[in-house]
Structure formats: C-alpha cells, structure tokens
Amino acid sequence: MKIAADRILGFALMGLAAFIVAQSLSIEVPFAYDPVGPKAFPIGLSILMAIFSLVLILRPGPEGDWPSASVMLQLGLVMVILIAFAFFFVRLGYPITAVAAITAIARLFGASWRAAGVTGVLMAGASYVLFTAVLEISLPTGLWFS
Amino acid sequence: MFDFIIQGFGVALTPLNLGLAFSGALLGTLFGALPGIGPINGIAILMPLAYTLGLPAESALILLAGIYTGAEYGGRMSSILLNVPGDASAVMTTLDGYPLAKRGLAGPALGISAISSFVGASIAILGLTLFAPLLATVAVQFGPAELFTMMVFAFASMSVMMGKDPVKTALGAILGVLIGTVGVDSGTGIQRFTFDIPDLYDGIDFVVLIIGMFAISEILLMLESRLQHGKTGELPVIGRVFVTMKEILYCKGAMLRSSLIGFLIGVLPGTGASVAGAVAYTTEKRISDKDNTFGTGDMRGLSAPEAANNASAAGSFVPMLTLGIPGSGTTAVLLGALMLYNITPGPMMFSEHPKVAGGLIASLYIGNIVLLLLNLPLAGFFARVLTIPRWALVPGIVILSFVGVYQLHSDMGAIYLMLGIGILGYLLRKLNFSLATIVLGFVLGGLMEENLRRALAISGGDTNILWQSGISQGLWAASLLLILVPFLLSRLSKRKAQTA
Structure with missing residues (x-):
C-alpha cells in the first residue's frame, strides 16, 4: 500500500473519531433533559467521519505538492516569530514587540534590513496610534511604561 | 409586507449608516484587491x-x-490584471479577463466587469427584496x-x-x-471536549476560528508561494476605464442569464460564488x-x-436572513457576526x-451604486494596491x-489557539479542503444539533417526527436526489466510456 498524504489524513481522522467517541461515552449526564442528550450527536458524527476516512484510506486522491525541507524550515520560522510575538505581547508591551515582529516578518518575506526596519518602526507606530487613539483599544504597553 | 424595506431605507439613509456603507x-474593494486576500479573509x-467601534x-x-x-x-482586479485569482470565486474571471488585459484592453475589461457586477447584484438584490419576506412567511411554520x-x-x-472532492x-x-x-x-450545561482548559469552556470562539483558519494559514501559503515562485507578475497598462454602449449591448445576454443563474445558486444553502461563476x-x-x-x-x-459572482453574493443573503442558514462561506461569517450580537x-x-x-x-442597494461609482473612475487607483509588496x-x-483577537479576549490563550488553528488550516488547504465547508459546518452544526434534540424532545424520542411533515419529506427527497444524481451520472458516463 502506497503511503499518501490522504492515507495519513484518513488514519489521523479515524483516530480522532475513536477519541471523540471515547470522550463522549465518558461524559456523565446526571439527569436526562432530553431523549437525545449531549452524547449522541458527536458520536454519530464520529461514525460518519470514520466511514469517510475509510474511503480516503482506500481511495486516496492525487498527492499534492508539499513544501521542501528548506521551505518547511522557513514556514516553521514564521510560526516561531508569531509565537514569540504572542509570548512577549503582554510582557514587553505592544510597541516594542510589534516593531520586532514586523521587522522579522518583513525580512522573512524578502525585504532588505533597511526596508524591514523602517516598515517595523512606521507600521508599529502608526498602528499603535490607530488602535489606541482612534479605535480606543487598550493595548499592553509593557512594564517600563506603566 | 414590504414595510420592512421602507423602514430599512430609513435606517440605511442615516448619515452614520450611509458613511458605513x-x-x-x-x-472591501481595497482588501479584495490586496493580493491573496479574498472576501472571507x-x-x-x-x-x-468592527466590534470595537461599538456600533449597533x-x-x-x-x-x-x-x-x-x-x-x-x-x-477581480488581480484576476484580470495578474491572472492571480484572489479566491475560488475569481478563478472563472481569469479565463477571459487576463487575455483581455494582455491585449491591452485592461481598462475596458475592468469596466465591463464593474458593470456586469452591478447588473448581477442589482437583479439579485431585487430578488432578495421580493422573495426573502415571502420565504420568511413560509419558514415561520418550520418547526425544529x-x-x-x-x-x-x-x-x-x-x-x-x-x-x-465530495469526500x-x-x-x-x-x-x-x-x-x-x-x-x-x-441543552444540559455539561462540558464537552473542554479537557478542563478554561479557554475552551465557552467553546472555540468564532473570530478566533476564522482568523486562524483564513488569515494565519494564508500567511503560510504566501510565504511558501514566494519561496517557490519568486516575484509576482508585472502590472499591465490599464489606461482609461471606459465601456462603450456597444460593448455593454454585446454582453447583455450573458449578463442577464448569468445574473439569474447566480441568484438561484446563491439562494441554495451551502453553495456560493465559486459555484455560481463556474x-x-x-x-x-x-x-x-x-x-x-x-x-x-x-x-x-x-x-x-x-x-x-455578485448575483450569488446577494442571493446568499436569502437563506441566511429567512432560515438562518448561510448561503455561502462568507455569509456564514456574517451569520456568526450577527450571533455575536445575540441576533439569531x-x-x-x-x-x-x-x-x-x-x-x-x-x-445593499446603496452599496451597489456606491461601488459602481467608485470602481469606474478609481479602478486605476485600486489596481495600484496590487503592487504592494x-x-x-x-x-x-x-x-x-x-x-x-486580543481586544475581544484580552487573553493570550485565544491567540495561541488562533495560531494553532492557523497551522491546521494550512495543512487542510494543502490537502485540498475547502475552508468554507468547515466554517459552514461550524455555524450550521450547533443549530442542527439543537433542532434535532428539540424535535426529539417534542416527540418524546420518536424519530418519526423527522419525516412526518410534507416539508420534511420534500427536503429529504431533494437531499437524496442531490447526492445520488451526480453519483449515478458519473457511473453512467464511465460505463459509456468503457463500452465505446
């Protein structure tokens, strides 16, 4: 049997279906409010999902083109930047993290250091003013500004 | 019966709402023209x-x-000028739009597409005004x-x-x-699939879901295509956007027929502009x-x-407003927006x-006219948006x-969830899933379960209630036909190909 992305997906979804059924069965319903209850719907859907997953395993579609290892690395990098942005968002405050995140992403998308830095400072500054002054959203400023 | 539209114009013509339209x-035009950002995005x-503005x-x-x-x-801008469809519904636009632009007719092409869009939307909005209240009076009798x-x-x-891929x-x-x-x-107040994570108690937030699914996954796809294909194409010369009366008359048959097709397909729940265009x-x-x-x-x-496209966009409001069932992925997003305002x-x-x-x-009437007036003279300006790196x-x-996401939740958990959903969305898109189906499932599923359980509570668990009424029987029959006919047709054509 050829390994195809669709087959992996099929097995993953089967596993998910089994997991959901197990989870649903373990839901404790202290009192029957309606004849169906909270378990039946997810269980029914999981069975449907398992059936369609089986079709996918038996008859996988054409293999799409998946990114090469180096592209994958770059995709990972952009996710790391986004997670770091989220991690420091409150801790360091919006202005500083936004400058860093915008510069890093612009760089990753092919801007020169100079263009990326200028974009970072301008976009972070302009968006901060827009969000806080115009839209009245309160954004974290970080410990040293408070 | 049509009091609502008079009242509606009273609402829509206030300075605030006119300004908002x-x-x-x-x-919308600017965002739609940005490369890679379609209507849903x-x-x-x-x-x-829009919430932070505190609008009613x-x-x-x-x-x-x-x-x-x-x-x-x-x-349509990037479809016509660059041969890059912004989303699935714009694929058909590239087929004749891009060749026109290559022949130096970019201006007239943008012009005719603006006028076709206007005609399509006008016919569909008129249909919406006429049929939505009628359908609503029928739908009032719908039980769970x-x-x-x-x-x-x-x-x-x-x-x-x-x-x-139907599977x-x-x-x-x-x-x-x-x-x-x-x-x-x-129904019961019991936690399902929350795994004692407080962020999940209220369910997965709609905004977090769609921003993750669409915006974050789009970023990954953009990076991937940049690394693989390098630069995007050069913008052709647009020239003056004008259309002659002769050109409009040449297209009038196509325009009118397609408007009707688009409206009907838009009204069908679950199908949107991509199908209508094709x-x-x-x-x-x-x-x-x-x-x-x-x-x-x-x-x-x-x-x-x-x-x-534009007729189906307006048509998809019919099932959304009368049945609470979105006619397309984008109306599913709008429906979710309404639910956040506690309007079902x-x-x-x-x-x-x-x-x-x-x-x-x-x-919609007002917006349609505004769009035509904006798009004819300003097409050149909007096209420049395409060149934003x-x-x-x-x-x-x-x-x-x-x-x-942060201003809705003031909580980083929601942002991490958004990023996780973004990765999931990227994988699903690489696997040829249509994200619109997931959004529609998310929006419809809750209503589906609620109505199923309500119906069975009324009947005391007797499932006969699900196919007792004439309306239900008709819908079951229609659903069966929809699934079986294409299946049988493909079987038949295969057999023909084999015997031939």
Whole structure:
C-alpha cells in the first residue's frame, strides 16, 4: 500500500473519531433533559467521519505538492516569530514587540534590513496610534511604561 | 409586507449608516484587491475591529456587508490584471479577463466587469427584496424537525456543489460541526471536549476560528508561494476605464442569464460564488461561444462569471436572513457576526428585527451604486494596491489578526489557539479542503444539533417526527436526489466510456 498524504489524513481522522467517541461515552449526564442528550450527536458524527476516512484510506486522491525541507524550515520560522510575538505581547508591551515582529516578518518575506526596519518602526507606530487613539483599544504597553 | 424595506431605507439613509456603507465598500474593494486576500479573509480580519467601534447590530452588519460586496469587486482586479485569482470565486474571471488585459484592453475589461457586477447584484438584490419576506412567511411554520431537515439539505447541496472532492467536502463539514461541539452543551450545561482548559469552556470562539483558519494559514501559503515562485507578475497598462454602449449591448445576454443563474445558486444553502461563476461561465460558453472565442479574451466570457459572482453574493443573503442558514462561506461569517450580537437570523428576523433585515437589504442597494461609482473612475487607483509588496502586506495582516483577537479576549490563550488553528488550516488547504465547508459546518452544526434534540424532545424520542411533515419529506427527497444524481451520472458516463 502506497503511503499518501490522504492515507495519513484518513488514519489521523479515524483516530480522532475513536477519541471523540471515547470522550463522549465518558461524559456523565446526571439527569436526562432530553431523549437525545449531549452524547449522541458527536458520536454519530464520529461514525460518519470514520466511514469517510475509510474511503480516503482506500481511495486516496492525487498527492499534492508539499513544501521542501528548506521551505518547511522557513514556514516553521514564521510560526516561531508569531509565537514569540504572542509570548512577549503582554510582557514587553505592544510597541516594542510589534516593531520586532514586523521587522522579522518583513525580512522573512524578502525585504532588505533597511526596508524591514523602517516598515517595523512606521507600521508599529502608526498602528499603535490607530488602535489606541482612534479605535480606543487598550493595548499592553509593557512594564517600563506603566 | 414590504414595510420592512421602507423602514430599512430609513435606517440605511442615516448619515452614520450611509458613511458605513461607503467606507465598507471602499475598505472591501481595497482588501479584495490586496493580493491573496479574498472576501472571507477581508471580513475575517476586519470583523473584530468592527466590534470595537461599538456600533449597533444593524450598523455593524451594514459595514460588514459593504466589505463583503466590495471585496467581490476588488477581487477581480488581480484576476484580470495578474491572472492571480484572489479566491475560488475569481478563478472563472481569469479565463477571459487576463487575455483581455494582455491585449491591452485592461481598462475596458475592468469596466465591463464593474458593470456586469452591478447588473448581477442589482437583479439579485431585487430578488432578495421580493422573495426573502415571502420565504420568511413560509419558514415561520418550520418547526425544529423541518429546520433539522433543512440543515441536512444544506449539507447535501454543499457536498455536491463545493469542491471537486465530495469526500473531503463531507469530512470538512463534519470537522467544522465537531469543532462547534466544543464547550458547554446548551441543552444540559455539561462540558464537552473542554479537557478542563478554561479557554475552551465557552467553546472555540468564532473570530478566533476564522482568523486562524483564513488569515494565519494564508500567511503560510504566501510565504511558501514566494519561496517557490519568486516575484509576482508585472502590472499591465490599464489606461482609461471606459465601456462603450456597444460593448455593454454585446454582453447583455450573458449578463442577464448569468445574473439569474447566480441568484438561484446563491439562494441554495451551502453553495456560493465559486459555484455560481463556474456554472454561469460554462452555460454561457455553451450558448454563445459560436466562434470559439471564449478563453481568448471574449468580453461575454468575462461578463458572465462577474455578473453571477455578485448575483450569488446577494442571493446568499436569502437563506441566511429567512432560515438562518448561510448561503455561502462568507455569509456564514456574517451569520456568526450577527450571533455575536445575540441576533439569531431566521424566519423571525423580518418581524423581530425589521431594522436589521430591512437596513441590511436597503444598504445593499446603496452599496451597489456606491461601488459602481467608485470602481469606474478609481479602478486605476485600486489596481495600484496590487503592487504592494508581500513584505509590507503580511506584517499588516499579522498586526490586524493579533490585535483583533486580543481586544475581544484580552487573553493570550485565544491567540495561541488562533495560531494553532492557523497551522491546521494550512495543512487542510494543502490537502485540498475547502475552508468554507468547515466554517459552514461550524455555524450550521450547533443549530442542527439543537433542532434535532428539540424535535426529539417534542416527540418524546420518536424519530418519526423527522419525516412526518410534507416539508420534511420534500427536503429529504431533494437531499437524496442531490447526492445520488451526480453519483449515478458519473457511473453512467464511465460505463459509456468503457463500452465505446
């Protein structure tokens, strides 16, 4: 049997279906409010999902083109930047993290250091003013500004 | 019966709402024209910011509907000028639009597509005004059992019409429904699939879901395509955007036929602009392509999908406003937006919230005229948006996504969830899933379960209630036909091919 992305997906979804059924069965319903209850719907859907997953395993579609290892690395990098942005968002405050995140992403998308830095400072500054002054959203400023 | 539209114009013509319809149209066109951002992305990114303005429900909806219709206009720019469709619904536009631009007719091509869009939208909005209240009076008699079968019908038509792969369409819809079951069960108050994570108690937030699914995954796809294909194409010379009366008359048949097709497909629950454009184009090719000019830059080939796209956009409001069932992925997003305002669209919309329903429809009339007036003289300006480099665009999307989610939740858990959903969305898109099916599943699933359980509570567990009424039986039959007919047809054509 050829390994195809669709087959992996099929097995993953089967596993998910089994997991959901197990989870649903373990839901404790202290009192029957309606004849169906909270378990039946997810269980029914999981069975449907398992059936369609089986079709996918038996008859996988054409293999799409998946990114090469180096592209994958770059995709990972952009996710790391986004997670770091989220991690420091409150801790360091919006202005500083936004400058860093915008510069890093612009760089990753092919801007020169100079263009990326200028974009970072301008976009972070302009968006901060827009969000806080115009839209009245309160954004974290970080410990040293408070 | 049509009091609502008069009242609606009263709402839509207030200075605030006029301004919102105008800014929505402008913002939507700009966002739609941005490379890689289609209507759904545009609404997903701008929706949380619309909340911060503290607008009443009808005003927020007017703004979002303006963005929706505007984005349909803007999306055609990159199709015609660069041969890069902004989303699935714009694929058909590239077939004759890009050849026209290459022949130096970019200006007239943009012009004819603006006029076709206007005609398509006008016919469909008129249809919406006439049929929505009629359908609503019928739908008022729908009980939970009928609503449940209606959802079954919606899923059936979705699995047939959307995407090339019906198995993945079904799986996408199921996944969407399952994502919707996370959180407190509304029937019993019991936690489902929350795993004691407080962030999940209220369920997966709609805004977090769609921003993750669409915006974050789009960033990954953009990076991937940049690394693989390098630079995007050069912008052709546009020149003056004008259309001669002769050209309009040349396209009038295509325009009118496609508007009707688009409206009807828009009204069908679960099918949206991508289907409408494809059906209209193939129909028009069959009817008018006598000299085999379609695909080489025939204006009628551009006019047909453009009229159909915009007609289906307006048509998809019919099931959303009358049945609470979105007619397309984008209306599913709008429906989610309404629910955040504690308004559940459905047959009672016209009697309980006439301001919202009427105001929305009236604003569609206004927005449509605004869009035509904006797009003819300003097409050159909007086209310039296409040249914004990705490295400046992507950080902007990131900032809007982060702040949009943060201001709704003031909680980083929601942002991490958004990023996780983004990775999931990227994988699903690489696996050829249509994200619109997941969003539709998410929005419809909760209603489906609720109505099923309500129906069975009424009957005391007797499942006969699900096929007792004539309406239910008709819907079951229609759903079966929708699923079986294409299956049998493909079987038949295969057999023919084998014997031949």
